[in-house]
Amino acid sequence: MSMKHIVIAGGSGFIGTALANILHRSGYKVYVLSRKESKDFETYSRIQWDATTIGDWTKYIQSAKAVIQLTGANVGTKRWSEQYKQEILSSRVDSTSLLVSVINTSSTPPEAFISASGVGFYGDSPNSIICDERHINGTDFLANVCFQWENATRNLRKDVRKVIIRIGVVLDPNEGALAKLALPYKFFVGGCLGSGTQMLSWIHREDLVNVFMFALTNSHVEGIYNATAPNPVSMKEFSSTIGRVLHRPSIFPVPSFALRLLLGEMSGIVLLGQNAPPRRLIAEGFQFDYEKIEPAIRNLLQ
C-alpha cells in the first residue's frame, strides 16, 4: 500500500466521487469504503465494509494520509418515517464512532481525520443572524443529527489533525439540490418554495471539493469550517436566479403547507435555512471560484 493513500468512507456518492476524481488526478491512491462489494475503478478502489463492525477494511486506515468521512443515509430521497430518521442518525454517528475507534487503536494512524457535517447544524435562523462557526446548534432534527455526528469525533486521539466541514447546499447540474429545484423551470412551472425568506447557504460542487483538498494539504487547517460560498442568498433570490439563467418564468410559488403535505418533515430541507458564511475559509485564504450565486448557476445550468 502506498504511503500517500486516502480513505473516503461513504465516498461512492455525490460528493465522494467528485472528490475521488480530483484526488486521483493529484496523484493519490484512493480507497472508498462502501457497503457494495469490493471493486476497482479508474479513480478509486472500492473496499467493502458494513459501516458498523470491524473487518478487513481496517488495514486501509493504517498509514493513510487522511481518512475522510462522508457516510450517511441520504436525507433528500425518501420520506422521513421514524425508522428512516433513526437510520439518518445512526448511519452517521455509528460509522464515525467506528472510524474514530479504529484510528485510536492504530499503531500507524492517519495524519488527518476530515469529517463532513452540515450547516443544518445551526437549525433554522433568519437572514439577520450570522451563523459562522462560533454559532450554537439549532434544535430541529437535522441540527441534532449534525450535533451528534460532530460529537462522535470528540474522543479522537490528539495526534491526529481533526477537521469538521459543515457543508452547505451543494450545487451541481446533475445531482443534488439544484438538479431537483431547477427541473420545474424546464417545464415552465418554476417558482419559489415556501415564504422565500429562508436563507440558502450554497456552494458549487467544484469549490466544495477544493475545500476538502485545502483541508487535506494545509496542516494548519484544524477544527470546524463552514463550507459555503461567501454570499448566501434567500430562497426567493435563488429561485429568481434559476428563472433568469434559464430564461423561464418564476411564477409558480409552492406554499409551505403544500410542501409539508407532500414531503412531510423532510420539507424542512427547503423550508428551513440559515445564513452561514465561510468565516474561517475566508480568513485563512481559501480561494473560491464561485462567490456569487448568478455566475455559479450560469456555470452549472448553461
Ligand SMILES: NC(=O)c1ccc[n+]([C@@H]2O[C@H](COP(=O)([O-])OP(=O)(O)OC[C@H]3O[C@@H](n4cnc5c(N)ncnc54)[C@H](OP(=O)(O)O)[C@@H]3O)[C@@H](O)[C@H]2O)c1
Ligand atoms: N450533498 C449535500 O448538499 C450535502 C450538504 C450537507 C451535508 N452533506 C453530507 O455529506 C455527506 C456526503 O454527502 P453526499 O451528497 O455525497 O451523500 P450520498 O451521495 O448520499 O453518499 C453518501 C454515501 O453514504 C453511504 N450510505 C448511505 N446510506 C448508508 C447507511 N445506511 N449506512 C452506511 N452507509 C450509508 C452510501 O455509500 P454505499 O452505498 O456505497 O455504502 C453513499 O454513497 C453526507 O453525510 C451528507 O449528509 C451533504
